Amino acid sequence: MAEPAKLTLYSYWRSSCSQRVRIALNIKEFEKLNPMKYVPALVDGDTVIGDSFAIILYLEDKYPQQPLLPRDAKKKALNLQAASIVSSSIQPLQNLPVLQFIENKFNADEKLTWAQNHINKGFAALEKLLKEHAGKYATGDEVQLADVFLAPQIYAGLVRFQIDMSLYPTLARLNDAYNELPAFQAALPQRQPDAPSSS
Numbered sequence: 644m645a646e647p648a649k650l651t652l653y654s655y656w657r658s659s660c661s662q663r664v665r666i667a668l669n670i671k672e673f674e675k676l677n678p679m680k681y682v683p684a685l686v687d688g689d690t691v692i693g694d695s696f697a698i699i700l701y702l703e704d705k706y707p708q709q710p711l712l713p714r715d716a717k718k719k720a721l722n723l724q725a726a727s728i729v730s731s732s733i734q735p736l737q738n739l740p741v742l743q744f745i746e747n748k749f750n751a752d753e754k755l756t757w758a759q760n761h762i763n764k765g766f767a768a769l770e771k772l773l774k775e776h777a778g779k780y781a782t783g784d785e786v787q788l789a790d791v792f793l794a795p796q797i798y799a800g801l802v803r804f805q806i807d808m809s810l811y812p813t814l815a816r817l818n819d820a821y822n823e824l825p826a827f828q829a830a831l832p833q834r835q836p837d838a839p840s841s842s
């Protein structure tokens with residue numbers, strides 16, 4: 644295993660994209676991260692990667708222990724599909740600049756309605772996609788890529804956007820399972836050194 648101390652993660656406590664990367668790093672047993680500064684960018688020597696999906700796939704290639712992508716082609720596609728729904732069809736629509744734009748154009752209520760609408764659409768798709776494949780975790784009994792993307796999104800849905808998770812029983816059950824895992828607990832926004840004390 645390469646030297647963990649060479650990796651520096653630039654992050655932000657509340658960023659769900661950063662939370663994904665923290666979970667992946669925790670799963671791959673990196674314990675020492677340098678103080679975080681900005682939403683996810685990983686610096687590894689002279690390599691700088693500025694996107695959580697790219698960072699996680701880089702970690703997967705470089706540190707194959709605790710694989711996040713299954714070898715089985717169908718299961719791998721399922722994991723990539725779930726991760727992509729989160730990273731392409733939900734998170735960009737709840738991103739800060741988008742929410743600020745809606746609030747400035749309309750008001751805070753419209754902002755919340757906008758976010759809830761897009762999160763609910765994505766969660767409905769994920770619930771349908773995963774309910775027949777889920778085991779203890781999203782695609783079986785191992786923690787995989789889909790889980791790394793789902794946990795921060797469900798957390799944001801619950802804590803920031805008041806999503807009613809009873810509509811999504813599979814996702815709600817998965818969230819309970821994530822909350823039991825140390826790698827996921829340590830990545831929670833409120834556990835980060837840059838989180839405000841009132842959060």
Ligand SMILES: N[C@@H](CCC(=O)N[C@@H](CS)C(=O)NCC(=O)O)C(=O)O
Pocket residue numbers: 658659660661682683693694695696730734735738739740
């Ligand atoms: N596709 C990028 C998206 C990065 C992104 O949208 N980051 C969000 C936090 S999750 C952010 O920086 N929001 C604050 C801003 O844009 O000012 C990734 O997955 O890393």
